[in-house]
Amino acid sequence: MANPVLPSSGVLSPLGLDAVRLLPGFWGDRVALNREVTIAHCREWEEREGWIGNFRGERPRRGREFSDSEIYKLLEAMAWAEHPDLPALAETVAQAQEGDGYLNTRWSGSRYTDFEWGHELYCYGHLIQAGVARLRMHGEDQLTRVAIRAADHVCRRFMDGAETCGHPVIEMALVELYRATGAERYLEMARRFVERRGLPALADIPFGRAYYQDDLPVRQAQVFRGHVVRALYLASGVVDVAVETGDEELLKAVESQWERTVARRTHLTGGMGSRHADESYGEDHELPPDRAYNETCASIASIMLSHRLLLATGDARYADLAERTLYNMLATGVALDGRSFFYANPLQVRVPAQPLDGVNHAAEGGLRSPWFDVSCCPNNIARTLASVAAYLATSSSAGVQIHHHTPADIRHGDLALRVETAYPWSGEVRVRVLEAGAGGVSLRVPSWAAGATLSYEPAPGTAASRESRPVEPGYASIERRWRPGDEIRLDLPMTPRWTYPGRRADALRGCVAVERGPLVYCAESVGDEPPLADVSAVTDAPPVEHHTDGTGGTGGAVELEIEAVHSPPGDYDAWPYTTERESGGGTRAPLRLIPYHRWGNRGPATMRVWLPAAE
Ligand SMILES: [Zn+2]
Numbered sequence: 112m113a114n115p116v117l118p119s120s121g122v123l124s125p126l127g128l129d130a131v132r133l134l135p136g137f138w139g140d141r142v143a144l145n146r147e148v149t150i151a152h153c154r155e156w157e158e159r160e161g162w163i164g165n166f167r168g169e170r171p172r173r174g175r176e177f178s179d180s181e182i183y184k185l186l187e188a189m190a191w192a193e194h195p196d197l198p199a200l201a202e203t204v205a206q207a208q209e210g211d212g213y214l215n216t217r218w219s220g221s222r223y224t225d226f227e228w229g230h231e232l233y234c235y236g237h238l239i240q241a242g243v244a245r246l247r248m249h250g251e252d253q254l255t256r257v258a259i260r261a262a263d264h265v266c267r268r269f270m271d272g273a274e275t276c277g278h279p280v281i282e283m284a285l286v287e288l289y290r291a292t293g294a295e296r297y298l299e300m301a302r303r304f305v306e307r308r309g310l311p312a313l314a315d316i317p318f319g320r321a322y323y324q325d326d327l328p329v330r331q332a333q334v335f336r337g338h339v340v341r342a343l344y345l346a347s348g349v350v351d352v353a354v355e356t357g358d359e360e361l362l363k364a365v366e367s368q369w370e371r372t373v374a375r376r377t378h379l380t381g382g383m384g385s386r387h388a389d390e391s392y393g394e395d396h397e398l399p400p401d402r403a404y405n406e407t408c409a410s411i412a413s414i415m416l417s418h419r420l421l422l423a424t425g426d427a428r429y430a431d432l433a434e435r436t437l438y439n440m441l442a443t444g445v446a447l448d449g450r451s452f453f454y455a456n457p458l459q460v461r462v463p464a465q466p467l468d469g470v471n472h473a474a475e476g477g478l479r480s481p482w483f484d485v486s487c488c489p490n491n492i493a494r495t496l497a498s499v500a501a502y503l504a505t506s507s508s509a510g511v512q513i514h515h516h517t518p519a520d521i522r523h524g525d526l527a528l529r530v531e532t533a534y535p536w537s538g539e540v541r542v543r544v545l546e547a548g549a550g551g552v553s554l555r556v557p558s559w560a561a562g563a564t565l566s567y568e569p570a571p572g573t574a575a576s577r578e579s580r581p582v583e584p585g586y587a588s589i590e591r592r593w594r595p596g597d598e599i600r601l602d603l604p605m606t607p608r609w610t611y612p613g614r615r616a617d618a619l620r621g622c623v624a625v626e627r628g629p630l631v632y633c634a635e636s637v638g639d640e641p642p643l644a645d646v647s648a649v650t651d652a653p654p655v656e657h658h659t660d661g662t663g664g665t666g667g668a669v670e671l672e673i674e675a676v677h678s679p680p681g682d683y684d685a686w687p688y689t690t691e692r693e694s695g696g697g698t699r700a701p702l703r704l705i706p707y708h709r710w711g712n713r714g715p716a717t718m719r720v721w722l723p724a725a726e
Contacts, residue, residue, distance in 0.1 A: 113247050115191075115240075115498045116418060117290050118354045122425035123505035123512060125418075126523060128191065128248070131500040136518035137535060138499055141442065145496035146192045148449035153185050153489050154196060156482040160470070163200070165216035166207040175485060176217045177230035177278070183237035184490035186254060190244035191497035197245070201254035204238075208257055212264030214238065223274070227313050227323070232269075232276030232304075235261050236344075239284035243291045244498070262288055266296045275304050275312045277323045279341055282348025283415075286355055302352050305329060305361075308345070318389045330364050335372040337391050339384040339404075340487075343412030350419040362423060369420060371395075373432060379610065379624055379720060380443070380631050380707060381436030382456050383409050387474075399618040400458035400721045406474070407453055407488040410440030411495050418502055421514070425507070427585045430514040431558045433502065437515065438535060438629045441499075442708035444492050451479035452489045453711070458633075461644070463715030479711055510551030512586060516540040516601070524548055526593060535628045536658070536669045538563075538603035544570070544593045551590035552599055557629060558584045560603040565589070570596025603628065607654040607671055612721070622721035623648050625671060625704055627656075632671055632704040633720045637713045645678035646702060647723040654704065668706060675702035676725045 114127035133139035157163050161173030162181060182204060189197040208214040213222060215231050223231060242258020262285065269275075285301035288294070309328035311320055320326040321337040324345050335342040346365050353361035375395035377383055382405025385393035390406060414433050421429035444453050454474035464477025471480035482489065504521050505512045511523045516534045520527065526548025532540040538560075542552060556563045565587040569575035573594060582601075589599055607627040612619035625632040625648075636643050654671040678697035710718045 113191075114501045115244065116287070116351075116415070116422065116501075117247075118351070118419075118422055119290060120357075121354055121422045123422045123507050125422060125501055126504045126506055126511075126521065127501050128498065130522050131503050132520045133500050134518035134520065134529075136532070137442075138503075138515075138517045139519070141445075142496050142499060144449040145188075145445075145493055146194065149445065149489070149493050149496070150185065150188050150192060150194055151196075152450050152481070153181075153188070153486075153493055154200070156486065156489075157182055157185065160482070163203060166203045168207070172216060176228065177234060177485075179214075179216055179234045180230065180237040181486055181490045183234065183241045184487070184494050186241035187237070187244045188490065188493035188497045190241060190248050190254070191494065193248060197254065198252070201245075201252070201257065205253055205257050208260065211267075212260040212262075214257070214261050223268075226274055227277040227316060230276065230278050232265065232281045233278035235265055236276075236280035236282075236284040239281070239288050240494075243284070243287045244494075246291050259288070259292070262297060266300045270296070270300060270303065273307055273310065273312055275307045275325075277313055277341075279304075279308075279324070279345035279348060282345065283351050284348075286348065286351035289355065298352070298355055301348060302356060305345075305349050305352050318391070322389055322391065330361060332364070332368055333371060334395070335368055335376065335383075335392060338389060339392055339409035340390070340406060340412050342392070343383070343409060343416050347412065347416045347419055350416065350423060354419075354423050365416075366420065366424070369416065369429075375615075377432075378403050378405055378458060379626075380405065380439035380456065380458065381410060381413065381432060382440050382458075383413055387455070396615040396617065398612075398616045400622075400719065401461060403455075403457045403459075405440065405456035405458075407440065407444035407456060408491045410436045410444070410456070411491050414441065414495070414502070422505065427555055428558070430555055434515055434557060434629050435631075437499075437502075439631045439707050441492065441495060443710070444488060445496075446479045447709070447712050451481050452483075452492060453479050454483055454485075454488050458707075458720040460716070460718045463637075463717055466715060477711075478715060509588070510553065510590065512553040512555070513542065514555045516554070520545070522546075524550075526550065526552075528552065533667075534603075535630050536667060538605040538628060540601040540603070542599040542601075544595055544597040547592075547594050549592045551588045552593075553586040553588040554599065554601045556582050556584045556587050556601070557603065559608070559626070559628070560584055562604045563587070564602045566600040566602070567591075568598040568600060570594045570598075573597075607632075607656070609650050611724075619721050621723055623650055623724040624720050624722070625654055625673065627654075627669065627671065631707045631720060633707045633710050633718050634702055634704055634722065635710045635713070635716050635718045637716045641677055641700070641702075643717050643719050645697070647676045647678075647697075647725040648702070649674035649676060649699065649725045657703075668709060670706075671704040672701045673704060674699055675722070 113129045162178040285297040289297035311325045313325045384404040417429040417433040455476040527546035565582045566579040610624045657670045676697045
């Protein structure tokens with residue numbers, strides 16, 4: 112079963128890369144580009160920056176203390192993509208492993224002297240995830256042996272004691288290795304790492320222990336807090352431990368933390384993280400569009416967590432958030448050419464960024480960069496796209512569930528299905544039966560899709576009659592004995608919608624955004640296009656759709672046009688506040704909106720998702 116997450120129990124079982132094959136379409140095209148371009152791009156940069164040379168013992172050692180983990184994320188991407196460069200890179204990594212399984216190019220000789228910032232267990236986590244991917248796609252080889260030796264070293268060294276790592280990820284990696292091998296010590300080690308956290312296990316730091324979720328035991332926390340990637344990787348591992356040990360209380364704790372975080376600490380794009388200084392959530396309702404941090408890795412971690420909660424509970428709200436995050440964050444993180452990446456993903460950029468050919472030494476959003484000093488995001492995108500097919504569909508005793516609608520062939524038992532759709536540009540999803548089988552087929556109806564209909568169209572020449580009915584958000588199912596040529600059709604209403612911030616989101620008050628289907632839209636200004644600082648949206652007429660051919664080989668897109676008021680630039684008072692409400696005059700002109708995930712592909716630009724609503 113070729114799956115990044117394979118729980119031994121749960122409401123839904125994931126269908127893996129062996130059961131879901133992407134076809135050309137929104138995700139299929141991106142996965143192909145990832146395999147053909149992005150994976151090689153990451154490898155070239157890791158070689159150029161000396162991070163691979165570190166494993167060959169080249170000195171001086173180069174890169175940050177956690178740079179080993181980038182090679183492991185790339186190995187995981189190569190494993191899912193069945194990339195031919197994997198064995199050679201694994202051979203290089205294996206050279207640096209010590210006799211007892213220890214493996215780290217930064218801390219060899221001074222092991223385990225800095226749990227707060229050393230990232231040794233974090234690096235093992237990514238190595239183990241790469242090993243599990245290889246085991247499931249290929250079977251035992253050098254990479255899987257290196258990963259298992261490292262995991263066994265961790266179990267020997269850390270099973271007793273009170274230590275844990277400042278950066279979670281090893282928890283979910285160890286549970287997955289347990290699932291892949293059946294060796295219970297890995298699950299027990301993961302469980303102990305989870306329970307140690309918050310006792311506390313780590314030293315206090317200027318950011319506070321909440322930065323690495325060591326301020327409270329997991330069971331007592333009310334909300335995700337601190338460094339977002341750390342918080343969501345930990346929560347993913349906690350769900351894995353809870354599912355494998357049958358710990359309902361632990362699972363419920365994460366569900367309620369997720370609920371409160373989604374309600375109070377999540378940007379419209381699904382992005383999480385409002386503070387740059389410590390890459391952290393910030394407080395409830397702290398959702399500034401221009402200072403939103405929304406690290407690409409945090410969105411990947413959020414997709415990983417939502418997927419785990421979906422498998423455990425079958426609750427559509429987890430798939431809804433995953434979809435929002437897939438289309439507006441993961442798809443935004445990489446350029447249409449597959450060679451540059453966003454680290455931070457704000458919802459407003461006020462000044463065009465300077466183009467950069469080399470390494471970006473900061474994480475600020477504005478233009479995608481080919482590489483970063485901390486290059487977690489490019490490698491994380493590579494491994495996630497390489498395995499994204501495993502997030503699309505699941506099975507249960509009731510049949511097959513399709514959570515994300517994109518062209519793909521799906522097989523479950525005897526039943527073979529083909530999904531045909533231009534989603535997210537079109538709301539028409541057709542699921543055609545290729546090979547006969549029995550059971551239910553369920554399609555997710557997203558939460559925004561009120562007024563959807565589900566139809567059954569029998570294969571030509573069969574006696575069954577056509578059926579059609581309205582369906583509510585959640586899952587819409589048809590159960591029958593399927594014949595080749597039978598077709599299910601889901602029609603999702605794709606009318607663009609105005610979206611307003613809730614009254615507690617202070618930084619967004621008075622603004623409006625536009626969404627269509629799963630996509631968040633934004634205004635973008637390149638070169639001498641009208642500036643966005645003085646623009647406000649007129650909401651009394653609906654947005655008008657424009658279907659474009661698209662650029663960069665990713666097919667067409669739907670752009671939107673709204674009416675906007677453009678205030679004359681340069682008309683400033685001496686003080687940015689007034690004692691009387693401003694009337695907001697100006698000239699009315701159309702304003703083009705593009706999908707947020709496509710912004711920044713035309714060169715340095717300003718951008719905004721939230722527009723002031725014209726009076
Ligand atoms: Zn990152």
